[in-house]
Amino acid sequence: MSEKLSPLKIEYGEEIDGLTVARQPAPAGVASFSATYVGPAGWGFDPVAEGGTARVANHLLTSGAGRYDRRGLARVLDRAGATLTTECAPESAEVTIWGPAADWKKLLGLLADVVLKPRFASEDLVRVLRQVSERQLRELSQPASRADRELLRATYPEGHPYRSSGLGDARSVARLTPEKIRRFHRGHYTSGDAVLVVTSSAHLPAVEAAARHLFSSFAERRSPKLYLPPVRPRSARTLKVALPGRSQVEIRIGGDSIPRSDPEYAAAFLANEVLGGRAQLSRLFQRVRERGGLVYHASSELEAMRFGGYWAVGAGTGSERWKKVVPLLAKELEQMRLRDVAPSELRQVRESAIGEIPLALESTSDAHELAVDVTYQRLPGDYLFGWPAELRAVRPRDVRAAVDRAMDPRHAVTVLAGPLSGS
């Protein structure tokens, strides 16, 4: 196993002013390279009454940097055969560049420009704010995103970073100016508490040297601290959002959960896989779709982040069928809490999770995604080598105990959003 997975071993370099540099070898035979900066710039850091700041700042990074305006940047990427993508989450924000391996130094330089010298031009901010306004409307009117939104709002108290989707509202984004975005950028796209992950056939010293040369001019070194207000467990409750004119009701059941660093994470991971995370092997897929024929999608997720986490069961069904589906989902959750998973079921799900690791070695992008996760979570470089043993050590009773802590249905919020006939 370990030899086959050797390209997944991550090497950590020396920090550059607090910036962790990590390098993962590119999978054999690939011709591409990828690099990601992850910084403490998620929407959990949005200034008070200025919701949307982090997402707008992150989105604007692709709208011009250094000597390139937005079109100039797009052209230089096209000429290089490269792509630049951004992603924002509650705790962090990231920027990733992907392109030909032969040009890795040039592309890393472009990433440095985007992270360190974004332009934040007024006209780009106006355009992005128009797009954000439309997304805010979409979040309210689309059953799936509305259900996600209401679940998090009902789970977390005011001021909690996981409470929102980071889009803000009409008033909060109207307050944003280029100067406010620049200020946020200076304070949160820092070297402190940030990571630079490179998946490349170049060796670590070369990556370190390039990173030192390109990423040494951060305005701030400090590490902003994320504040997570306590989440008081409440009894289970149901929220209904009527969205007439839609065809399908989206169902979510979920609540607060554990961070990735929790000692029970491996057991909670397997609990989620058994319930609905392991696609067609999971109970939700087997019992609600395959046996019941009631839904097209039924799954669960455990979003274990660095500082906290949440879990959610999701399904979509017709305007009448939700009345049958909700009790079925609730029953499956309750079974997870009350009964040990059969050893054979646990073994099957666990070996599936372990067996899929080589699939991440198909491409630079797949391998890189794992490396970014491991590095961001501050896990050891050989973490993926020990992961199978960690999973194999989990017993059925550990899974049940983890459900109590990480996916407890007794404190869950149930949300229904869509055409709720007869509710």
Place this chain on the structure above:
Amino acid sequence: MSRSGVHRPKLRSLTLANGLRVLLAPDPTSPTVSVWVWYRVGSKNEWPGITGASHWVEHMLFEGSPRYAKGEIDRAVLKVGGELNAFTDTDFTAYFTTVPRDHLSVPLNIEADRMTRAAISDEEVARERTVIHSEREGNENWPEFRVEEELFQLAFRVHPYRWDALGRRRDIEQMTAEQLREYYRRFYGPKNAVLVVVGGFDPRTTETEVRRRFSKLPPWGDNVEVPDIEPPAAGERRSTLHGPGTTPYLQVGWRSPALTDPATPATLVLDTILGGESRVFSAGMGWRGRREHPTARLYRALVDKGLAVRATSGWNPRFYPSLFTVQAQAAPGVSLDRLERALDRVIERLSRDGPTSKEMSEVRTRIRRGAALAYEGATTTGFRLGYFATLRSVTLEDELYRSLLRVSSRAVRAQAQAIFRTDSRVVVRYEPTGEVGDE
């Protein structure tokens, strides 16, 4: 590695006596193997009353066969850490399984078994009916789906491209298990399929294993021509839909050439210049990826000018003449009339003046760069090989690549003038009703 050209892996290509085309692309460095089966059957082969049959059969091929009881196909793949899925299009249906390289026999056994012997029982068809309904309902939640469905329904009156691959609601309610079995028996089988195996395997052993499993299958599977020829459109067609949503949305379609038309490369370039996506040779994202293209004409004229929050074009080569589309989501406060006028100006200008030499040069660069990194990973490779082989042959990719680089600005302008005619235009508007829901 050179910076241009199609970097396709070496192939062993063979055709079995029963008609099955087999492509083997070994890559000793790959930790996985990906097995794809492409059938030249899609919604183009359906008729009113059984619309959505191809998609429904796609679902049923996961529901059991002589060797695999219900649920066992999924379990066999997932328990070794693999992934599997399938999709149905107008022109084809594709099934794929990717597994760690030691488990190649798992997908080969599955595909050989379900190629001619899927169960499709009455009981499973009845149960799957609600699942299919649910899938369609999930799509209907999106105004974009409703608009596109309306657009093709308005544009085509005879040809099967007029319905979506998911099928019409009424047909999903009424189709019988026997109709699905007949459909399966007619169109599925080695004669109408392409098997692609890519990744870490020994080619000689694998060829033997493929022959052992697939040679004995009966030579079934019709690849039939669609007899219905859509007559030329006589005048513009329009429709307006109302429903919940965000901001007004607009989609316009024009009749476009078939894959075999000599104008296909110029049409692909037209799509890249208008929408920015270089489709079959797109760097990093595959041609289904969506991202912003600030240098594309629609983006510059509509998004940069504050009229839209999204604007792009879409065209994929198909077996029969289809639609070239452009779509735009209005910015808050912008009316569809204003948006449509601006869109018309973009189209008129491109038809009148053609692309600039700078645009043509940028398109060529992107095609070269996209092609250089198009094959990475067994799954992506299996998709590309199967896609081109199903449309015609794997060498179609080289021909498209070469001809795309040779297309002149004049040819693109001529193609814009040929396509963007108001008398063959179809316009569908979506006016949101504005509700955002009560808690």
